[in-house]
Amino acid sequence: MYHPSFNIGIEEEYQLIDPHSRELLGYVTQSMANDQMLVRELDPNAELAQRFDSAVLEVGTPVCEDIKDARDKLLRMRNNVLELAHSKGAKVAAAGTHPFTRWEGRTEVLPGYRAILDDAQMIARRLLAFGLRVHIGVEDRELAVDVMNTMRYVLPHILCLSTSSPFWVGRNTGLKSYRAVLLDALPRTGIPGYFSSYAEYRGFIDTLVRTNSIPDASQVRYDIMPHYRFPTLVVRICDIVPNYRDTLAITALIQAAVAWMVDLRQRNMSFRLYERLLIAENKWRAVRYGLEGNLIDFGIEQALPARELIRELVERVEPFGAKLNSSDELAHVYTMLERGSSAEQQIKVWQAANQDAKAVVDFLITETENIA
16 A cells, blocks of 8 residues: 655745844745755845845755654754845844735846746735745655645644734734735635546646646645645645744644545545535635634534634644654644734734834744744
8 A cells, every 4th residue: 555755845935124124125935946045146235125135045945754854954944044144134034924014116026936927917016925835745646636635624724823914014904814815816826626636637737738828837826736846745825934833833733634634545535525615715714813713614514713623633633643753743733722823923012012013023033033
């Protein structure tokens, strides 16, 4: 019987912050595609913001055998980013959106994003959003599609934990993940539909390419999907979170949930499939209320507190976490449920500081740079 590796890859998008104005200076994208950090600057004598706007910064993430290996590599990568930023007099923050930097007037286009801009135009120009992507090794493509279908149900639960973007251009949006709103405005994003096989999924992608809807498979960015290059199932729904322990807890939960779905499949069982529109309703609740709201338990057709349903999910996957050596990281989910998500923390800081968004940036910097 085939057994997936369940190995891990983590991708994060960091914000580079001016320590004086607290404005967003630039971006650091951490990618599994390369294992080197690349920095290109057009003018070394230019102002800090201009240098970062013209820079390409990539931090490679090797495949991680398990969550312990992922912890070591995540800390190493964050430390590398901090060293780079500090050497240039900048700070680093991790959140789904910057609390007050405006997108208007932004002219730079990051490499790899030209196709998005050409396609989505204004929607892409306002895309000041930062995510966490978690890859789990499911090398068999047929199985990956099967797990994608069933994993869709728990994506809103995972988003609730990761919400970290309550602010946009200086306003409290009233949402816990405004990043999700920005991303979902793009084409070929959000909760994917059901696919009966990998051939059907691949046929869908090939049709988009053949009809010149997209140049290649990289332009499809569903909340969960088989990665177009790597032998992984990638979950893209999460906001990036500042606390690295939260990142590891979310990663462990995703990994254990994938293992649960695989186990059901291998025992000729399956998690019940639900319509995408029903799952999208729960996603909206996660976007709007995060951990403070209710999610619908479609099995009993009742709305229950998100925290209660997430606890049930963790309890269900704990045996798989034990086998994957991630029990400690999974246990941190309970801490997050008690403490609140980053979005909730940011709002509390904002309220305590008389609605000063700079105080929120300072909080995010402190949380992100605390990797001891």
